[in-house]
């Protein structure tokens with residue numbers, strides 16, 4: 001991104017890069033937890049759960065990539081040390097289920113992580129609206145996918161509809 005393009009961003013760039021980097025770290029933590037749960041899940045009909053988890057893990061990895069690209073365009077660098085991911089994230093590591101066949105716990109972990117992600121991208125969208133068009137577009141795109149993830153897993157709850 002050139003000088004003029006950075007100039008028209010009507011926000012403190014350092015601050016924006018920090019927000020994006022925190023989201024970047026959240027995405028890696030979510031990716032790892034979801035991917036791990038997809039690999040280890042057991043129990044009756046586990047294939048469906050595995051497929052759902054694999055799908056959203058793939059999306060989170062893509063989000064990390066999209067955020068990294070934007071951070072670099074803005075003149076920053078994403079967290080470069082894997083051991084700093086949890087430290088630099090918005091939220092602690094989501095964790096994984098204790099019992100490999102505990103679908104309810106998996107659903108709880110995912111819906112809570114997704115709710116956190118929805119809040120993060122909603123805030124970034126509000127902050128960048130009318131000020132940084134490209135980051136705004138990216139936040140909307142990711143937000144849409146996080147909303148779908150939350151819904152996919154909420155729909156797995158047994159007969160619980162609010």
Ligand SMILES: [Fe+2]
Pocket residue numbers: 027030059060063117142146
């Ligand atoms: Fe994500």
Ligand SMILES: [Fe+2]
Pocket residue numbers: 056059060114117145146149
């Ligand atoms: Fe997600």
